Structures are given as structure tokens and as C-alpha cells.
Amino acid sequence: MTLIHKFKQGNNYFVLDVNTGAVHIVDEIVYDVLDSDKLKSKEEILVEFKEKYNEKDLVEVYDELEELIEEGVLYSEDQYEEIANSSMDDRDYIKAICLNVIHACNLRCKYCFADEGEYNGHAGAMSVETAKKAIDYVIKRSGPRKNIEIDLFGGEPTLIMETNKEIIKYARDNEEKWGKNIRFTMTTNATLLTPEMMDYMDKEMGNIILSLDGRKEIHDKARIKPDKTGSYDDIVPKIKEMIKRRTEGKTYYVRGTFTRENPDFYQDVMALVNEGFKELSLEPVVLEDGQPLAIREEDLDTIFSNYDKLYEEMAKRKIEAKDEFNFYHFNIDIQGGPCVYKRISGCGAGFEYVAITPQGEVYPCHQFVGREEFKLGNIFDDTFDEALSKKFKKAHIYNKPKCRECWARFYCSGGCQANNFNFNGDMSIPYEVGCKMQKKRIECAIALKAIEK
Numbered sequence: 001m002t003l004i005h006k007f008k009q010g011n012n013y014f015v016l017d018v019n020t021g022a023v024h025i026v027d028e029i030v031y032d033v034l035d036s037d038k039l040k041s042k043e044e045i046l047v048e049f050k051e052k053y054n055e056k057d058l059v060e061v062y063d064e065l066e067e068l069i070e071e072g073v074l075y076s077e078d079q080y081e082e083i084a085n086s087s088m089d090d091r092d093y094i095k096a097i098c099l100n101v102i103h104a105c106n107l108r109c110k111y112c113f114a115d116e117g118e119y120n121g122h123a124g125a126m127s128v129e130t131a132k133k134a135i136d137y138v139i140k141r142s143g144p145r146k147n148i149e150i151d152l153f154g155g156e157p158t159l160i161m162e163t164n165k166e167i168i169k170y171a172r173d174n175e176e177k178w179g180k181n182i183r184f185t186m187t188t189n190a191t192l193l194t195p196e197m198m199d200y201m202d203k204e205m206g207n208i209i210l211s212l213d214g215r216k217e218i219h220d221k222a223r224i225k226p227d228k229t230g231s232y233d234d235i236v237p238k239i240k241e242m243i244k245r246r247t248e249g250k251t252y253y254v255r256g257t258f259t260r261e262n263p264d265f266y267q268d269v270m271a272l273v274n275e276g277f278k279e280l281s282l283e284p285v286v287l288e289d290g291q292p293l294a295i296r297e298e299d300l301d302t303i304f305s306n307y308d309k310l311y312e313e314m315a316k317r318k319i320e321a322k323d324e325f326n327f328y329h330f331n332i333d334i335q336g337g338p339c340v341y342k343r344i345s346g347c348g349a350g351f352e353y354v355a356i357t358p359q360g361e362v363y364p365c366h367q368f369v370g371r372e373e374f375k376l377g378n379i380f381d382d383t384f385d386e387a388l389s390k391k392f393k394k395a396h397i398y399n400k401p402k403c404r405e406c407w408a409r410f411y412c413s414g415g416c417q418a419n420n421f422n423f424n425g426d427m428s429i430p431y432e433v434g435c436k437m438q439k440k441r442i443e444c445a446i447a448l449k450a451i452e453k
Contacts, residue, residue: 002036003075005407009447010312015074016446018407022073023450029053029061036407038075039065080410084344084398092393093143095348098355098366099134101126101163102155107189107231110222111259111285111293113367125159126358128166130379134356135171137379139178149206151185153355153366158192168204185209187255189223191231193238198245206250210239213256214268214282221261222293236275243277253328255281259293266306270313273325281328284437286419295433304440311444315451332411332445346413350376350392364392367418392417395427402430411442 005016006026013031015024024030032052033045040048042062049058068074102125105112126134135150142148150171152164164186171182186201187209193201201208212235213219220230239254246252254277258265265282272280284303287294295303310327317324347353350364357369360379368374377383397403397414414420415438419431 001078001405002407003038003077004034004036006031006034006036007443007447009308009443010315012447012451014443014447014450016407017074017076018410019076019078019080020073021410022076023446024068024074025450027061029057030065033058033061033065039069080344081398084396088390088394091143092351092389093145094138094141094352094354095145095147096149096151096353097134097138098151098153098353099126099131099167100153100155100355100357100366100369101131101157101167102160103358104159105154105156105189106159106191106225107156108224108226108228110224111257111287113286124358126163128163128170130358130360131163131167132170133379134360135167137356137362137382138354139180141384142180146179147181147183149183149185151187153187156189156192157186158188158197161192161197165200187211189231190235190238190242193242195241198242201242202245202247202250208242208246208250208252209255209281210242210252211256212236212239212254212272212277213258214262214265215271218258218262218268219256222257222259240276251279253279253281255283255328257285258282259285259287260295260299261293263295263299263302264306265303266309266313269310269327273323278325279328280325283329284434286416286422286431286434288422295437297433300433300436303437307440307444311448314448318448318451329441330445330448332442332449343410343413344398345393345396346415346417349417351389364388365418367416367422392427400428400430406439408439408442412438 003018005018007014008031013026013028015026015031015034016022017024032049042059045062046055046058065074103123104125138148152167157164168184171184175182183206184204185207186205189211211223213223216230216232219232223231225231243252254272256268256272258268262268269280269282272282284295285293311330314325314327314330347365353365354376355363355366355369356379357363361369362376362378362384363369363371363374364376374388376385376388395414395417397409400414403409403414412435415430415435417427419434420427420429423431
């Protein structure tokens with residue numbers, strides 16, 4: 001099993017102790033001496049590196065490494081497999097819901113996983129009555145959890161804004177009675193935003209995700225209107241106004257997607273920064289092999305070099321403490337990060353998190369909608385497939401052979417279950433291209449965080 005991971009980012013050498021998350025910025029000599037699974041004997045190292053380093057330096061480095069091993073911050077053993085296995089029989093409670101309020105959209109984005117918002121024959125808008133019942137369904141299964149997150153999702157949720165208001169009112173009128181704190185979020189393409197809508201969303205939404213793909217020419221190729229024209233000029237002024245109205249303590253993300261048509265996505269990130277946006281996410285498209293926009297193995301070198309460029313740009317701004325911005329995939333906590341359970345199990349799809357369709361069907365997440373074999377239940381007959389839910393819970397890193405050996409396992413938590421299944425027909429086999437991009441992002445994120453020290 002890989003116990004340490006070493007990598008170079010920018011001009012620095014980094015060593016990650018996989019099981020503790022301890023990060024060390026090291027000299028080249030230390031970087032060379034370390035292997036992934038154990039420290040070789042002093043004699044072996046003296047022989048192997050006698051041509052490159054002098055003996056005194058090698059001995060000094062070796063003694064320091066032995067001290068770190070003694071302290072438990074290098075080559076530490078895995079402490080979490082027993083926790084993972086022993087928690088399988090614990091009762092699960094839902095803490096988050098993707099409320100698919102409408103399966104329809106006013107855009108025709110070329111890479112849309114949701115069949116232009118219609119979810120492969122599951123088109124429709126959620127009624128207020130269905131939404132209320134969906135919330136009741138989740139509250140009933142939330143147990144002692146006090147904080148419940150509801151993401152108003154689509155399609156394009158602002159198409160039925162009055163319904164959204166009724167949904168939020170219902171939650172606000174009852175959350176005290178339920179003993180819950182309900183936090184709403186919304187993902188929107190921003191095309192329909194009005195000043196009144198913006199003020200309402202600022203008041204009620206803990207987070208708002210606003211879709212924009214970067215450069216105008218890139219955005220307008222992919223995020224098109226029914227008449228085939230681009231949407232950039234319609235969207236950008238509204239996103240700027242929405243952010244301007246965002247009050248202190250309320251978050252937002254400008255979230256884009258890059259495809260194999262723009263593997264130079266660094267330019268798109270910087271285009272967003274130059275528009276004044278500070279909270280950004282630009283994510284690789286996930287499409288079936290053979291799709292023209294799908295990212296392929298041969299695109300990875302270009303993509304990795306663009307992550308490197310982004311790292312260098314962000315590191316420079318961080319060092320200068322000037323014009324900094326946040327990039328979602330480079331956010332990481334190297335002082336501890338998520339709880340152990342989340343590091344092992346990921347997003348909780350299927351047992352802590354569910355998606356509910358306009359028809360009241362319950363799925364593990366929005367990406368499984370329409371796959372009948374993954375339907376967990378129905379809010380109208382109050383059903384929930386505990387066996388299927390348990391299957392999702394058991395799909396953690398220790399039940400994924402490739403993941404349990406991987407240095408990044410406690411950061412990606414085994415990857416997206418939907419992507420794994422869609423590409424391999426098995427949740428326990430990682431989506432390989434996505435996995436490689438994820439590991440590159442994690443290296444950049446660790447390096448960026450480490451230079452703050």
C-alpha cells in the first residue's frame with residue numbers, strides 16, 4: 001500500500017504522508033531518498049546515491065527521516081479501515097437533498113448530462129404539493145441531524161420561481177417545529193434573473209451556483225439558446241449584478257465546464273477573473289467515450305499543464321497578497337480536512353444524500369435519475385430501498401481495489417459513484433480519466449495550501 005506520495009509542483013518538492021495528511025516541503029535529496037512504501041536501509045541509500053550526494057549529507061537526511069517516522073508523520077499506518085467496516089451497520093440519516101424542481105431548460109448546452117434538462121423521458125415541473133411531500137419525506141429520514149441542505153436544481157429552476165418561493169416558505173414556516181435549520185442553494189444558468197429575483201435569492205440562498213464557461217467564444221459554442229445563438233452576453237451582466245447584490249456571509253460560485261475543445265481552460269479561468277469574479281469553479285466535462293466533446297487520454301498532458309499554469313498564477317497572487325481568487329478544485333484543508341467518515345465514503349449519495357424528481361421518484365443523486373435499477377423509492381408511497389442504500393454506503397474506498405492502494409484516496413474518497421458506474425458498469429471501479437485529473441488537482445491544491453505556511 002502506498003504510504004507516502006511525492007511530487008514536484010512549481011519549484012518545490014512535496015512529500016505527503018497519505019494516512020495522516022502531513023505535508024512536507026523538502027529538498028531534492030530528501031525527495032530522491034524516499035520511496036512510496038518504506039524507507040530503504042541507510043546502507044542501500046548510501047550505495048544508490050553515492051554519485052549524486054556526499055555521504056555526510058545522506059547520513060544527516062536519513063537520521064532526520066527516521067525521526068519523522070518515529071513521530072508518526074512519515075510512513076504512518078492506515079488507521080481507518082476498521083472504522084469504515086465497523087460503521088456499515090450504523091443507522092443512516094439524510095442530510096442533503098437535490099430537489100429537481102423542473103426537468104426542462106431554456107438553454108441547449110451541448111454537453112448537458114441531463115438530456116437538455118429533460119432527464120431521458122422524465123420531463124416535467126414539480127408541483128408545490130410534491131415539493132412539500134418531498135421535504136416531509138427527507139425530514140422524516142433526517143433523524144437527529146439539525147442542518148438540512150436543499151439544492152433547488154433542474155433543468156433551470158428559475159423557470160418556476162414562484163414554485164421555488166412556495167417551497168422555501170413551507171420550509172421556513174416549519175423548520176422551527178421540525179427542529180431543523182434548512183439551508184437552500186440553487187444552481188442556475190442566470191438567463192432569467194431579475195432584480196426582484198436576485199434580492200429574493202440573496203435573502204434565501206446560502207449558496208448560489210451561476211453557470212458560465214469562461215471566454216465568450218468558448219461559452220457561446222457550448223451554452224446555446226434554442227435558436228442556436230450563444231448566451232454569454234445575456235448572462236454576464238446578470239451574474240455581475242447577482243454577485244453585487246450578494247450580502248456579507250452569503251456565498252456564490254461562478255461555475256463552468258471545459259471540454260476537449262478548450263483544454264487550455266486556464267485562459268477561461270483568467271477570463272472569469274478579469275470579469276471580476278473571485279469564487280470560481282471550472283470542471284472537466286464527463287461524457288461517454290466517443291462523444292465529440294468528451295475528454296480523452298490524449299488531452300491530459302495539455303490539461304495538466306493548464307492546472308500547472310493556474311497553480312503558478314494563484315501562488316504568485318497568494319505570495320504577493322494581491323488580487324487573489326478562489327478556485328473550487330484547489331480548495332483543500334491539509335490540517336485535517338473533512339471528517340474521517342467523509343474521507344472514506346465521499347458525498348454520501350444514496351444514504352446521506354438523495355435526489356427527488358418532479359414525479360416524486362427518489363434516486364441516489366441527480367446523475368442517476370432515469371436509471372430504474374437505481375431508484376431508491378417514491379415519496380408518495382413513502383418507500384426507501386434500504387438494501388440499495390446500503391450498497392452505496394459500502395462502495396467506500398476500502399471496497400474499491402484500485403482506490404485502497406491510491407495515495408489520493410482520502411481526498412477523492414473513491415470518486416463519483418455515477419461516473420464510475422457510467423464508464424465501467426461498476427461503482428467500485430474508478431473512472432480513469434477523471435481519476436487522473438483529480439489527482440493532478442489534488443497535488444496543485446496541496447502545494448498551494450502548503451506554501452501558505
